[in-house]
Amino acid sequence: MKKADINWAELPFAYMKTACHLEYYFKDGKWSEAKVVEDDKITISMASTCLHYGQECFEGIKVFEAPNGNALLFRGEQNARRMIRTANKILMEPLPEKAFLDSIYKLVRLNKQYIPPAGSGASLYIRPLLLGVSGMIGVKPSKEYMFVIFCSPVGPYFKGGLKPIKLLVEETIDRAAPDGIGDVKAGGNYAAGLRASKKAHDLGYNEVLYLDARYKRYIDESGPANFFAITKDGKYITPKSDSILPSVTNDSLMIIAKDMGLTVERRQVDIAEVSTFAEAGCCGTAAVISPVESITYRNETFVISPNSEVGPVSLKLYNKLTGIQAGTEEDKYGWTREISLDEK
Numbered sequence: 001m002k003k004a005d006i007n008w009a010e011l012p013f014a015y016m017k018t019a020c021h022l023e024y025y026f027k028d029g030k031w032s033e034a035k036v037v038e039d040d041k042i043t044i045s046m047a048s049t050c051l052h053y054g055q056e057c058f059e060g061i062k063v064f065e066a067p068n069g070n071a072l073l074f075r076g077e078q079n080a081r082r083m084i085r086t087a088n089k090i091l092m093e094p095l096p097e098k099a100f101l102d103s104i105y106k107l108v109r110l111n112k113q114y115i116p117p118a119g120s121g122a123s124l125y126i127r128p129l130l131l132g133v134s135g136m137i138g139v140k141p142s143k144e145y146m147f148v149i150f151c152s153p154v155g156p157y158f159k160g161g162l163k164p165i166k167l168l169v170e171e172t173i174d175r176a177a178p179d180g181i182g183d184v185k186a187g188g189n190y191a192a193g194l195r196a197s198k199k200a201h202d203l204g205y206n207e208v209l210y211l212d213a214r215y216k217r218y219i220d221e222s223g224p225a226n227f228f229a230i231t232k233d234g235k236y237i238t239p240k241s242d243s244i245l246p247s248v249t250n251d252s253l254m255i256i257a258k259d260m261g262l263t264v265e266r267r268q269v270d271i272a273e274v275s276t277f278a279e280a281g282c283c284g285t286a287a288v289i290s291p292v293e294s295i296t297y298r299n300e301t302f303v304i305s306p307n308s309e310v311g312p313v314s315l316k317l318y319n320k321l322t323g324i325q326a327g328t329e330e331d332k333y334g335w336t337r338e339i340s341l342d343e344k
């Protein structure tokens with residue numbers, strides 16, 4: 001099969017139009033079959049609840065080329081379940097898990113020329129979107145929904161891939177309220193974080209590191225990713241918080257770390273503990289592991305990786321995780337699902 005004419009090694013983490021996307025509609029109590037659409041515009045009522053009241057949510061999943069030329073989906077059922085949790089929290093109609101997974105398989109087959117070649121470091125990013133589309137003015141849940149799923153070949157989220165990044169703790173802007181919706185993947189959480197990320201970028205940092213909004217004391221997560229640290233006594237620690245997104249990547253890393261013999265602690269992580277970190281990282285589907293070079297908090301910069309190099313434990317975790325995703329490491333967890341590209 002001929003691949004699209006793309007410079008795979010230089011791909012940024014950005015949107016690129018592919019062959020088609022899929023659309024599903026929820027109307028009169030049931031979901032439709034997939035509609036294959038080549039145009040990348042969608043048509044919805046300007047009075048849709050997703051546009052006015054943020055009744056919108058999404059997911060992010062990666063697909064890799066397997067060594068045998070098929071495609072490998074990484075833990076897609078976790079994303080299906082998370083979208084169902086998100087939808088339930090903001091009173092939307094979720095697409096059932098099986099239909100969600102089938103939509104990925106169909107989309108990948110129809111866009112197989114856009115799956116980056118094995119070993120290129122790039123992947124096919126899958127973006128499912130759920131939208132409330134009933135035209136209404138009152139603040140009420142929509143009756144009708146649209147599920148859109150599209151894909152785009154992408155390179156690393158943070159330029160430089162494994163090059164360590166600098167984080168800024170921004171205390172004057174909260175991403176999510178305690179008892180709010182920070183634990184689900186609703187678009188509004190990202191709008192709330194734009195100011196903080198812009199401020200961090202403008203000041204020369206790569207991303208923001210949020211503290212919990214109630215006490216401004218415990219680490220929550222970074223803008224687009226969870227946070228973990230390897231302590232000087234060799235533990236994998238990661239924040240437990242009701243206002244962060246339960247990350248599929250972090251969950252996988254905790255399991256791999258435990259199997260590597262590390263003690264894993266998911267608990268409140270006080271920002272004052274930063275001096276105990278031997279390594280730190282931001283982790284997520286897009287970021288994979290982005291090692292953290294430094295954390296700046298109240299005008300003080302704590303340097304975690306002085307030589308601006310990824311630490312040995314983070315590198316081992318990264319190699320294991322990306323090896324499983326790409327099918328070059330044994331997947332004893334059953335996390336990957338092979339998508340045969342010949343079926344329709």
Ligand SMILES: Cc1ncc(COP(=O)(O)O)c(C=O)c1O
Nearest residue numbers: 224225226245247248249284285
């Ligand atoms: C706010 C936030 N936290 C964490 C993550 C990481 O989650 P996952 O590993 O499931 O991609 C993401 C990205 O998906 C995110 O947007």
